[in-house]
Amino acid sequence: MENIKPLILVVEDQKINRDILNHILKNEYNIIEAENGAEALDIFSKTENISAILLDINMPVMDGYTFLSEMNSKSKASVPVIAVTASKDSESEQKVLELGAWDYISKPYIPQVLLARLKNVIIRTKFYLIDKMKHIYEHDLLTDLYQRTVFFSESQKLINNNDEKFALIRLDVDDFHLLNSFWGEHEGDRFLCFIADEIRKLAESVYPAVYGRINADIFGICMPFNDTALESIRIMSENIRNYKSDYLIKPSSGIYIIDDKSIKIETMYEYATLAAKDCKSKFNENICYYKPEMQKNVILEQSIINEMQSALNERQFEVFLQPKYNLETETPYGAEALVRWRHPQKGLISPGVFIPVFERNGFIGKIDYYMWESVCKLLRQWLDEGKNPAPVSVNVSRVNMYNPNLVELFTELIRKYNLPPNLLNLELTESAYMQEPDLMKKTVNALQNAGFTVMMDDFGSGYSSLNTLKDIHVDVLKIDMKFLSKDSSGERGKCILTSMIRMAGWLGVPVIMEGAETLEQINFLKSIGCEYVQGYYFAKPMPVNEYVSLVSNKPKYVAKSNSENHDVVFESIWSDNPSFNLIFNSFKSPAAIYEQKNDSFRAIKMNSSFNDMFGFGKIPLDSEKKFKSLLSPEDFEKVIDSFRNTAKTRNESSCNYVVSYGGSNFKVNLNLQYWGKNQKSSIIFAVFNLKSASNDD
Amino acid sequence: MYDVLINRLKSMGCDIDGTLERMLNDKEFMIQCMCASLDESEYDLLKKALEKNDASGAFDYAHALKGVTSNVGLTPLYNCIVEIVEPLRNGKTDNLDDKLCELFKKREEIRALFKSFNL
Numbered sequence: 001m002e003n004i005k006p007l008i009l010v011v012e013d014q015k016i017n018r019d020i021l022n023h024i025l026k027n028e029y030n031i032i033e034a035e036n037g038a039e040a041l042d043i044f045s046k047t048e049n050i051s052a053i054l055l056d057i058n059m060p061v062m063d064g065y066t067f068l069s070e071m072n073s074k075s076k077a078s079v080p081v082i083a084v085t086a087s088k089d090s091e092s093e094q095k096v097l098e099l100g101a102w103d104y105i106s107k108p109y110i111p112q113v114l115l116a117r118l119k120n121v122i123i124r125t126k127f128y129l130i131d132k133m134k135h136i137y138e139h140d141l142l143t144d145l146y147q148r149t150v151f152f153s154e155s156q157k158l159i160n161n162n163d164e165k166f167a168l169i170r171l172d173v174d175d176f177h178l179l180n181s182f183w184g185e186h187e188g189d190r191f192l193c194f195i196a197d198e199i200r201k202l203a204e205s206v207y208p209a210v211y212g213r214i215n216a217d218i219f220g221i222c223m224p225f226n227d228t229a230l231e232s233i234r235i236m237s238e239n240i241r242n243y244k245s246d247y248l249i250k251p252s253s254g255i256y257i258i259d260d261k262s263i264k265i266e267t268m269y270e271y272a273t274l275a276a277k278d279c280k281s282k283f284n285e286n287i288c289y290y291k292p293e294m295q296k297n298v299i300l301e302q303s304i305i306n307e308m309q310s311a312l313n314e315r316q317f318e319v320f321l322q323p324k325y326n327l328e329t330e331t332p333y334g335a336e337a338l339v340r341w342r343h344p345q346k347g348l349i350s351p352g353v354f355i356p357v358f359e360r361n362g363f364i365g366k367i368d369y370y371m372w373e374s375v376c377k378l379l380r381q382w383l384d385e386g387k388n389p390a391p392v393s394v395n396v397s398r399v400n401m402y403n404p405n406l407v408e409l410f411t412e413l414i415r416k417y418n419l420p421p422n423l424l425n426l427e428l429t430e431s432a433y434m435q436e437p438d439l440m441k442k443t444v445n446a447l448q449n450a451g452f453t454v455m456m457d458d459f460g461s462g463y464s465s466l467n468t469l470k471d472i473h474v475d476v477l478k479i480d481m482k483f484l485s486k487d488s489s490g491e492r493g494k495c496i497l498t499s500m501i502r503m504a505g506w507l508g509v510p511v512i513m514e515g516a517e518t519l520e521q522i523n524f525l526k527s528i529g530c531e532y533v534q535g536y537y538f539a540k541p542m543p544v545n546e547y548v549s550l551v552s553n554k555p556k557y558v559a560k561s562n563s564e565n566h567d568v569v570f571e572s573i574w575s576d577n578p579s580f581n582l583i584f585n586s587f588k589s590p591a592a593i594y595e596q597k598n599d600s601f602r603a604i605k606m607n608s609s610f611n612d613m614f615g616f617g618k619i620p621l622d623s624e625k626k627f628k629s630l631l632s633p634e635d636f637e638k639v640i641d642s643f644r645n646t647a648k649t650r651n652e653s654s655c656n657y658v659v660s661y662g663g664s665n666f667k668v669n670l671n672l673q674y675w676g677k678n679q680k681s682s683i684i685f686a687v688f689n690l691k692s693a694s695n696d697d
Numbered sequence: 698m699y700d701v702l703i704n705r706l707k708s709m710g711c712d713i714d715g716t717l718e719r720m721l722n723d724k725e726f727m728i729q730c731m732c733a734s735l736d737e738s739e740y741d742l743l744k745k746a747l748e749k750n751d752a753s754g755a756f757d758y759a760h761a762l763k764g765v766t767s768n769v770g771l772t773p774l775y776n777c778i779v780e781i782v783e784p785l786r787n788g789k790t791d792n793l794d795d796k797l798c799e800l801f802k803k804r805e806e807i808r809a810l811f812k813s814f815n816l
Contacts, residue, residue: 014765016734020719023726058760086763086782108712108767111719 005030006051006122011040011067012084013059017107021054024111029118037062041070044079051122053081054114055101057092068099078128080121084109140213142189143196148220151212155222156265158210159258166258167225168265169233170272171199173240174250174280176217182247192217195240195251202236220269225257230287237286252279256290274298304357311341312366318342319374321392322541323550324512324534327526332551334390336427336534337375338541339367364397369409371395376417376424378544383419390551393425393455398432402439407446421451427478429457433468441472448475455512460500469507477504481515481535498528505529505604529595529602585609590688596647597681599640600624613690630659639670646672647682667691699724702814706731709773709807716770727770732816734769735808737762740801743781747793756785773803 008029012018013036022031032047034040036059044050057064064083071081083096083104093104102121105114138150146154159166173179173195180188192213199219203209209223223229233253240251254276256268271290274297279288311317318340323332341349358364372394382389400406414421426447433440433456444454455476456468469477479500497513504511513525516535525533539550584591590610592603601624624643628636635657642655654671669689676683703724707713711731720727739758746755759782766775777800781793 014737014761016730016737016765017768020730020768023720023723056764058757060757086760107764108715108770109719110715111721 007032007047007049008118009034009040009043009047009050009053011035011037011053011059011064012056014056017056020109021114024109024114025118028115036060037064037067037070040067044071045074050079051125052118053079054084054118055081055096056084057096058086065095065099068096068101072100078125078132080125082114082117082121143193143213145196145199145219146210146212148212148214151210151214151220151222152265152269154210154212155220158208158222159261159265162208162224164224165226166222167229168256168258168268168272169221169223170214170218170254170269170276171195171221172216172218172252172276174252179247179249191243194243195219198236198239202232205232214269220272225255233287241286250283251286252276253287254279254290255287271295300353301357304354305361307343308354308358308363311343312370316342316344317367317370319371319378319544320541321544321547322534323539323547324532325538327522327530327533330538332390332539333532334392334425335547336393336541337371337395339371340541359397359399362399365399365403368395368397368400372410372413372424376413376419379419379423380417382548387552389423391423391425391453393427393453395427395429395457398429401428401432401443402436406443407450410447410452411450422453425453425455425476427455427457428474430459430461430468433472437468437471444472444474448473460496469503469509474509476510476512478512478514478534481513481521494524494528497525501528501530506606529604587687590690592686592688593675594643594684594686595681596643596684599644601643601684610688613688631657635659642670642672643684646674646684647677650674650677650682699728702728702810702816705810706807709810710776712770712772716768719768719770728811728816731769731771731807732811734765734771735804735811737765739765740804744797744801747790747797750790752785752788752790755790756782759785771807774800774807777803 006029008025009032010018010021010025011034012021018033022033025031029051032043032050034043037055038061040053040055041062044053055064055067062070068081068083071079080102081096081100083093083101085092085096085104085106089106093106096104102124103117105117138146140147145151155168173191176188179191183191195217196213196219199211199221202221203211203223206223206229209221211219211221211223214220233255237251237253241249243249254272254274256271256275258268271294274294275288275290278294279285282288320338320340321335322338323335325331326333339351339355341351341354343349355364358367375392375394379389379392396406400409403409410421410424410426413419414424428440428444447454453475455478456472456474457478459469459477459479461480477500479497481497501511510531512532512534513530514534516522516525516533516537518537521535522533522537542550584605585608587607587609590607590613592606592610594601595604624640627639631639638655638657642653645651645653652671652673654669656667656669659666659668667690669691671687671689673685673687674682675685703713713727716727716731717724720730739762743755743758743762746752746758759778763775763778763782766772766778777796780796781800784790784793
């Protein structure tokens with residue numbers, strides 16, 4: 001290979017001098033010549049590989065001083081300049097050095113000196129460039145922090161050379177890509193530089209520390225760990241969070257406290273990453289610590305993914321059934337089908353372990369269909385055995401709800417197994433309704449038209465539940481008591497549940513309360529008129545054979561409501577029967593339908609006038625308790641007597657009482673009419689005729 | 698042939714050893730450079746500048762000639778130039794006529810020498 005000589009730019013106005021320099025240099029260098037500073041600048045800007053410049057000072061057009069200043073303003077400061085001065089001219093020598101020349105020689109040229117100095121500056125440039133390249137290689141271009149590999153190796157050194165307790169921290173900003181698209185890339189980069197500066201500040205306060213940018217918005221810090229350090233991390237997080245007050249910026253710091261220095265630094269970083277992920281799932285947490293179980297979860301998740309398809313092929317997934325109970329009769333009526341994984345080695349795996357994994361990777365779609373078909377087979381088998389099975393509900397995951405062939409899938413299944421569609425109930429989660437309301441509305445309608453019962457699962461867990469109910473007419477609501485977890489025993493939780501049951505009643509939508517686990521909860525649910533429950537209090541999800549023996553040992557009690565024995569009355573009250581509603585609501589006077597049971601009564605439906613007059617939450621005369629609190633003891637007795645009398649005589653009765661409302665006293669004439677009765681309760685129709693007491697007086 | 702000429706130049710006071718070293722012992726190249734340097738336009742430009750009392754212009758030309766004469770080793774000329782450059786560096790143009798005459802006279806002497814060798 002040809003040895004390429006370094007290129008020297010000779011800037012000299014005297015041709016003879018250029019010739020002499022050429023003569024001196026030609027054996028070792030390639031020469032490019034310029035007659036003055038201006039020409040040299042032009043050549044300099046167009047030529048990439050100049051190794052050094054020999055620069056005369058006194059030249060026409062542009063002298064050497066000007067050339068040096070101009071050149072310094074460009075970014076090629078790494079090209080060394082040797083100024084050529086006249087002999088014994090220390091003033092110019094000083095000046096050229098100040099202007100950035102690396103060295104100088106004087107005329108007349110002494111070849112050995114010239115060549116030696118030229119060689120020296122070129123070697124120095126190489127060191128300079130190596131230094132510069134090393135910096136570029138080791139540092140991130142945007143933030144000038146260490147890049148990933150250097151951060152890791154420097155962190156390793158830091159940990160090995162110090163006896164203190166260290167931590168490895170992985171910091172990033174949640175949804176940084178969104179901020180980047182809001183702000184534009186330029187502002188996004190500024191934000192990253194801001195984070196880098198915050199990390200530098202943190203590192204200064206916790207010396208010795210190593211820090212770097214791993215990639216994108218991910219940064220790493222390795223530092224001694226103690227209370228002060230933690231406080232510094234908190235301050236840093238707070239500063240990052242406050243970068244722009246009108247944006248929600250959430251930094252997540254995953255911390256791995258290094259208790260075993262023999263672990264590879266990359267593994268420590270993975271641990272910190274797991275901790276940071278944990279942080280992201282918690283809205284209020286900016287800092288999370290690595291825990292060994294996080295690592296176990298990752299391994300577990302991977303093993304689930306590895307085995308899921310073969311498990312499906314080998315039919316390791318099993319149908320478990322959790323009975324739904326009629327609260328009135330406390331007997332099972334139907335069930336929800338739930339998946340269980342019976343692993344040949346690991347035994348029964350809880351759905352809480354594998355369902356979230358399947359939801360993330362989409363495999364849940366296949367599991368859904370497997371469950372639907374298994375339940376259809378089961379129902380077919382029961383029918384073939386001459387049983388009269390109650391409906392079984394199956395879950396429809398979000399991924400399937402957006403499946404345009406969903407309705408066909410179900411209709412084909414019931415055709416294949418020759419089932420009446422009402423035996424297969426479908427549970428759709430509320431959150432899916434909110435994301436695609438129009439699509440969901442169409443899907444729900446189509447499923448209902450095909451004869452299926454559609455249940456809204458997890459009602460109340462989404463934030464727009466009421467709107468959803470307004471727009472999508474589902475057949476049954478399933479409410480999970482757990483959504484009130486902390487407060488379900490408290491008054492507020494009870495109020496919310498009561499209102500939800502009441503509201504569902506007004507809409508004519510039956511409710512199944514899920515997650516009822518204690519007798520106290522059951523008693524409360526009964527007291528607010530809840531009809532169906534599903535929960536551990538009555539039964540856990542169980543294998544199919546257990547369910548079969550459970551339902552066959554108990555008398556079948558096909559229940560729809562606690563007043564189902566007078567079906568006509570009940571249907572009229574609870575159905576969306578327009579003529580009934582028209583008549584009911586056209587009553588000028590406030591009217592309500594009460595259910596009276598065990599000497600207590602509560603409203604199950606009110607007309608518009610009742611709501612206008614009393615307004616829910618104003619003077620809700622919806623239960624005896626409320627009457628008691630608003631009425632004088634004497635008047636309350638009169639009301640109670642009237643209710644008892646009506647139920648007992650199955651006739652009509654009335655009473656008068658006085659109630660305070662809006663600062664005025666009203667005289668009320670209460671007219672009660674008996675409508676129907678079953679074993680335990682009576683339906684009573686009440687009309688309130690109001691007269692202001694002041695008018696009366 | 699060059700050796701005779703070189704001896705004559707040496708006897709006139711030229712720095713032959715230093716210049717030959719500079720020219721990497723290339724005698725022909727040295728003679729060529731010496732010869733060519735006598736025709737540099739700066740000699741005439743210096744004369745004109747001094748006639749116009751243009752100290753700055755004269756300094757530039759004298760300075761250039763100082764560099765050239767030192768590089769080509771024409772020490773007699775270099776010595777004259779140095780005496781002109783220094784006053785000009787301080788902006789003084791007076792009393793330089795004699796020195797300029799001497800410079801031109803010595804240049805002609807050297808030129809005559811080269812001519813006698815048909816150069």
